[in-house]
Amino acid sequence: xxxxxxxxxxFVPYATAAKKNGVKILHLNIGDPDIKxxxxxxxxxxxxxxxxxxxxxxxxxxxxxxxxKFYYHKIGYEFIEKxxxxxxxxxxxxxxxxFFAVAEPGDEVIVFxxxxxxxxxxxxxxxxxxxxxxxxxxTGFHLPTKSEIEKKISNKTKAIMICNPSxxxxxxxxxxxxxxxxELCEKHNLFFISDEVYREFVYDGMKHISVLDYMKKMxxxxxxxDSLSKRYSLCGARLGMLITLNKExxxxxxxxxQGRLSSGLIDQFMASKLTEVKDDxxxxxxxxxQKRRDVLYEGxxxxxxxxxxxxxxxxxxxxxxxxxxSEDFCKWLLTDFRIDxxxxxxxxxxxxxxxxxxxxxxxxxxxxxxxxxxRKAIEILERAxxxxxx
Amino acid sequence: xxxxxxxxxxFVPYATAAKKNGVKILHLNIGDPDIKxxxxxxxxxxxxxxxxxxxxxxxxxxxxxxxxKFYYHKIGYEFIEKxxxxxxxxxxxxxxxxFFAVAEPGDEVIVFxxxxxxxxxxxxxxxxxxxxxxxxxxTGFHLPTKSEIEKKISNKTKAIMICNPSxxxxxxxxxxxxxxxxELCEKHNLFFISDEVYREFVYDGMKHISVLDYMKKMxxxxxxxDSLSKRYSLCGARLGMLITLNKExxxxxxxxxQGRLSSGLIDQFMASKLTEVKDDxxxxxxxxxQKRRDVLYEGxxxxxxxxxxxxxxxxxxxxxxxxxxSEDFCKWLLTDFRIDxxxxxxxxxxxxxxxxxxxxxxxxxxxxxxxxxxRKAIEILERAxxxxxx
Numbered sequence: 001x002x003x004x005x006x007x008x009x010x011f012v013p014y015a016t017a018a019k020k021n022g023v024k025i026l027h028l029n030i031g032d033p034d035i036k037x038x039x040x041x042x043x044x045x046x047x048x049x050x051x052x053x054x055x056x057x058x059x060x061x062x063x064x065x066x067x068x069k070f071y072y073h074k075i076g077y078e079f080i081e082k083x084x085x086x087x088x089x090x091x092x093x094x095x096x097x098x099f100f101a102v103a104e105p106g107d108e109v110i111v112f113x114x115x116x117x118x119x120x121x122x123x124x125x126x127x128x129x130x131x132x133x134x135x136x137x138x139t140g141f142h143l144p145t146k147s148e149i150e151k152k153i154s155n156k157t158k159a160i161m162i163c164n165p166s167x168x169x170x171x172x173x174x175x176x177x178x179x180x181x182x183e184l185c186e187k188h189n190l191f192f193i194s195d196e197v198y199r200e201f202v203y204d205g206m207k208h209i210s211v212l213d214y215m216k217k218m219x220x221x222x223x224x225x226d227s228l229s230k231r232y233s234l235c236g237a238r239l240g241m242l243i244t245l246n247k248e249x250x251x252x253x254x255x256x257x258q259g260r261l262s263s264g265l266i267d268q269f270m271a272s273k274l275t276e277v278k279d280d281x282x283x284x285x286x287x288x289x290q291k292r293r294d295v296l297y298e299g300x301x302x303x304x305x306x307x308x309x310x311x312x313x314x315x316x317x318x319x320x321x322x323x324x325x326s327e328d329f330c331k332w333l334l335t336d337f338r339i340d341x342x343x344x345x346x347x348x349x350x351x352x353x354x355x356x357x358x359x360x361x362x363x364x365x366x367x368x369x370x371x372x373x374x375r376k377a378i379e380i381l382e383r384a385x386x387x388x389x390x
Numbered sequence: 391x392x393x394x395x396x397x398x399x400x401f402v403p404y405a406t407a408a409k410k411n412g413v414k415i416l417h418l419n420i421g422d423p424d425i426k427x428x429x430x431x432x433x434x435x436x437x438x439x440x441x442x443x444x445x446x447x448x449x450x451x452x453x454x455x456x457x458x459k460f461y462y463h464k465i466g467y468e469f470i471e472k473x474x475x476x477x478x479x480x481x482x483x484x485x486x487x488x489f490f491a492v493a494e495p496g497d498e499v500i501v502f503x504x505x506x507x508x509x510x511x512x513x514x515x516x517x518x519x520x521x522x523x524x525x526x527x528x529t530g531f532h533l534p535t536k537s538e539i540e541k542k543i544s545n546k547t548k549a550i551m552i553c554n555p556s557x558x559x560x561x562x563x564x565x566x567x568x569x570x571x572x573e574l575c576e577k578h579n580l581f582f583i584s585d586e587v588y589r590e591f592v593y594d595g596m597k598h599i600s601v602l603d604y605m606k607k608m609x610x611x612x613x614x615x616d617s618l619s620k621r622y623s624l625c626g627a628r629l630g631m632l633i634t635l636n637k638e639x640x641x642x643x644x645x646x647x648q649g650r651l652s653s654g655l656i657d658q659f660m661a662s663k664l665t666e667v668k669d670d671x672x673x674x675x676x677x678x679x680q681k682r683r684d685v686l687y688e689g690x691x692x693x694x695x696x697x698x699x700x701x702x703x704x705x706x707x708x709x710x711x712x713x714x715x716s717e718d719f720c721k722w723l724l725t726d727f728r729i730d731x732x733x734x735x736x737x738x739x740x741x742x743x744x745x746x747x748x749x750x751x752x753x754x755x756x757x758x759x760x761x762x763x764x765r766k767a768i769e770i771l772e773r774a775x776x777x778x779x780x
Contacts, residue, residue: 006648009448030445037442045438045656052427052623053660055420058399089479089628092650105495105517121649127495127517233442236655238479238628258396259511260482264654265626266435 004124007117007351007364014334015345024342025334026369026377031167031315033368035233035285038277044270056262059254060087060241064268068241070275075199077212084243086253089263091197091227091240095119097253098223098242099126102191103158109193110152110160112143114318114352114359116167116195131157132354137320137362140309141169143177149184159191159223160184165198165208168352168364169318170293170311172202178209185221192218195225197240198314200282203290206312212243219245228271230315231282237267289315292367292374299378300365303385315367318349318359324390326350326363337384344377344384394514397507397741397754404724405735414732415724416759416767421557421705423758425623425675428667434660446652449644450477450631454658458631460665465589467602474633476643479653481587481617481630485509487643488613488632489516492581493548499583500542500550502533504708504742504749506557506585521547522744527710527752530699531559533567539574549581549613550574555588555598558742558754559708560683560701562592568599575611582608585615587630588704590672593680596702602633609635618661620705621672627657679705682757682764689768690755693775705757708739708749714780716740716753727774734767734774 008030015025059065065082072080088094095118103109105127111119113132123130131152135141143149149160160181165172185192194211202208215222227240242253296317297310305322323329327348337343349362367374398420405415449455455472462470478484485508493499495517501509503522513520521542525531533539539550550571555562575582584601592598605612617630632643686707687700695712713719717738727733739752757764 005645006448009648012447032445033442035442039441041443042438042441045435048432048435051429051432052423052425053431053626055422055625057402058396090651096650100515118649118651121646125490125646125649126515235445236443236652238652238654255395256511256515258399259508259515260486261480261508262626262628264628264657266656266660267654270656 004120004351006121007347007349011331011334011345014331018334018343022341023338026342026344026373026380028365028367028369028377029345029347031230031366031368032235033230033233033315034370035288037233038273038281040273040276041232041234041270044273045266048266050269053265056265056268058257058262060085060263061265061268061272064272067272067275072212072243079216080243084245084250086242086250086257087263087268088240088242089260090238091195091225091229092118092122094225094227094240094242095195096122096125097256098193098225099123099128100256101249101252102193102223103128106156107158108154108156110149110157111354112141112162113354114141114168114349114364115354116163117351119161120354129156130354134355134358135169137307137309137318140312141166141171141318143173143180146180146184153188153190157188157190159193161193161195163195163197164211165202165313167198167314168316168349170314170316172206172208172313175209178211178214182214182218186218191221191223193223193225197225197227197230199226200231200286201289201315202313203293204312208313215245221246223249228274232271232274232277234271237271238264239267239271289367292369292371295371295374296365296367296378299375303378303382305385317365317367318352318362319365320362322385323361323388325360328390329388330363332388333384337387339380339383342376342380344380394510394741396511397737397739401721401724401735404721408724408733412731413728416732416734416763416770418755418757418759418767419735419737421620421756421758422625423620423623423705424760425678427623428663428671430663430666431622431624431660434663435656438656440659443655446655446658448647448652450475450653451655451658451662454662457662457665462602462633469606470633474635474640476632476640476647477653477658478630478632479650480628481585481615481619482508482512484615484617484630484632485585486512486515487646488583488615489513489518490646491639491642492583492613493518496546497548498544498546500539500547501744502531502552503744504531504558504739504754505744506553507741509551510744519546520744524745524748525559527697527699527708530702531556531561531708533563533570536570536574543574543578543580547578547580549583551583551585553585553587554601555591555703557588557704558706558739560704560706562596562598562703565599568601568604572604572608576608581611581613583613583615587615587617587620589616590621590676591679591705592703593683594702598703605635611636613639618664622661622664622667624661627661628654629657629661679757682759682761685761685764686755686757686768689765693768693772695775707755707757708742708752709755710752712775713751713778715750718780719778720753722778723774727777729770729773732766732770734770
């Protein structure tokens with residue numbers, strides 16, 4: 001089958017084997033935060049009384065759609081109505097539905113590499129072609145010029161897709177970049193798709209420019225992908241959403257939604273408690289991640305041969321390592337290297353590139369551990385790089 | 391977009407409008423049972439203490455895989471190991487993964503019409519072609535002869551797929567039918583896919599012949615699709631599974647599974663309590679459905695012009711009505727017809743056929759209401775058929 005293995009998860013069997021031998025793994029490979037889910041959501045489970053556990057509605061459980069409307073209005077987008085929202089089973093399903101909605105098999109979607117590796121899975125499932133445009137560490141993975149992007153637009157191109165803030169690079173796109181993409185999409189009649197799962201995770205006082213800012217101007221062409229997984233530490237709750245003012249897409253994704261019946265009822269009721277989450281919950285989460293980002297950046301840049309730019313958002317960064325093949329190195333860390341019976345798991349970056357051969361000396365690191373564990377992970381990485389022989 | 395509307399759900403807006411006007415709807419349109427979920431599962435929510443709600447593993451949460459193994463061993467299939475099971479987000483995802491795993495875009499899968507309408511959605515999403523072979527009410531929707539099936543096998547055919555017991559017909563396939571399909575699949579090197587979501591819902595003392603009985607003989611070619619939705623009244627929990635001894639398929643669906651990260655953590659923990667569900671839970675459920683089946687069958691066959699065979703399994707039946715277009719009739723019931731401010735919602739059967747024009751005077755009825763409500767629904771239907779003018 002033509003689905004590639006997930007770079008975040010392909011080494012899980014090695015990690016499992018190591019754990020069986022009593023080894024502690026510091027997981028920098030996957031964005032599964034240790035931050036607590038808001039207590040009010042856990043309480044919704046503890047107070048659960050609905051029985052049977054019936055299907056939810058295909059577009060989304062009404063109470064959850066209402067909560068999402070509340071959220072988007074609160075962050076300033078009061079034009080979003082419930083009819084513009086399709087609840088999805090994780091941000092993952094929103095990606096898949098979007099690819100299906102905007103492209104026929106063989107069509108192309110432009111992405112900027114390195115990009116979130118699972119876009120590959122959905123491209124494969126929907127038989128569409130991702131056309132990667134390279135961005136580079138030295139420019140903080142910001143976008144190339146308009147003309148360079150335009151060169152990649154063909155008569156098969158249906159959309160330009162970004163992740164903002166970016167998983168895996170931590171890049172936060174600037175207003176002029178967003179303007180440029182909007183112009184390009186308007187000019188070439190393309191969909192402008194933005195995955196904004198990490199919207200709130202923007203550091204150093206930067207402002208996040210959402211694709212929602214362009215939605216009223218380009219109602220037919222803009223699609224927002226979103227998820228609660230990171231915002232409320234709800235990765236295991238499998239709740240995302242697809243938002244657009246394009247009525248045809250609304251209707252089409254609802255038909256796909258009907259085909260899979262519904263997203264999880266319990267998850268949606270639990271998550272609808274987001275209306276009761278206090279603002280200081282997210283302020284603390286934000287502060288914690290900025291601190292972790294600083295710990296990671298300061299620690300890594302001191303290691304000889306290691307190179308990274310300071311990430312501005314999300315909780316990932318791409319790091320260049322002094323190794324020939326980061327895949328071998330990541331595997332070796334799991335199978336052979338331990339300090340105090342502890343090792344580090346990272347995602348080899350090659351899986352985040354569409355162009356074969358790129359990213360071979362890079363890893364993606366998710367800084368989702370507390371500062372102490374992060375420091376320990378950096379120390380292990382530093383010593384591993386001394387001992388490792390390509 | 392090429393996804394058809396769900397015949398079970400396309401009239402939801404009319405139902406919603408009727409409900410807003412105070413009309414009670416008796417839902418015979420969708421298999422969303424009113425049977426209670428086992429209390430031990432609800433208690434698992436009430437006792438929930440895990441925080442954060444982290445990702446589950448892509449293949450399935452270990453405790454849930456263990457519970458599934460327990461279940462299959464208990465029903466007599468002790469050869470099934472955890473590595474043969476992929477947990478899916480509802481039976482729906484198991485269908486989609488299977489189509490993707492066995493067929494390339496343009497390939498064909500043989501199904502017997504009428505068939506579960508959502509197979510169409512997944513065929514569309516995966517760009518494969520369902521080749522329907524007609525079965526008929528008068529033979530209880532049992533299979534045609536081997537040679538009639540063979541006529542439809544082309545060099546693009548990759549699989550034969552059944553739902554057993556069948557949604558939407560209630561047919562339970564006989565041993566000789568299962569033998570015949572297994573032989574055909576072996577002879578023509580096809581996958582034999584069986585959706586057995588309703589395995590336990592078999593009435594009148596009939597024995598269900600599972601595709602699992604053929605799995606050890608044809609380890610490479612058999613795929614079982616399953617779900618907990620109906621068995622434990624967990625429709626809203628979105629948990630299914632794909633089971634095969636074919637290692638390549640196991641590995642491939644796991645890669646798709648990794649692409650969508652995981653199924654819901656809470657749902658899986660809750661459902662893993664199936665190991666503690668007492669046998670009498672299902673005995674009572676079974677008895678209740680057989681009673682409902684009898685109420686429905688006895689009631690409907692007395693209505694002039696209505697024709698149905700006694701369904702043997704699942705909780706659906708296809709019913710021929712004395713109307714020209716059941717779609718118009720079903721819509722009219724929601725928009726115009728009430729008795730004591732109550733009406734009936736059914737699924738027009740045309741959406742369950744692949745061949746255009748078939749099933750136009752049929753509906754699919756799900757007998758998921760208690761006997762009193764079922765009797766009321768039958769009464770409403772009888773009077774509606776008298777008043778209705780095509």
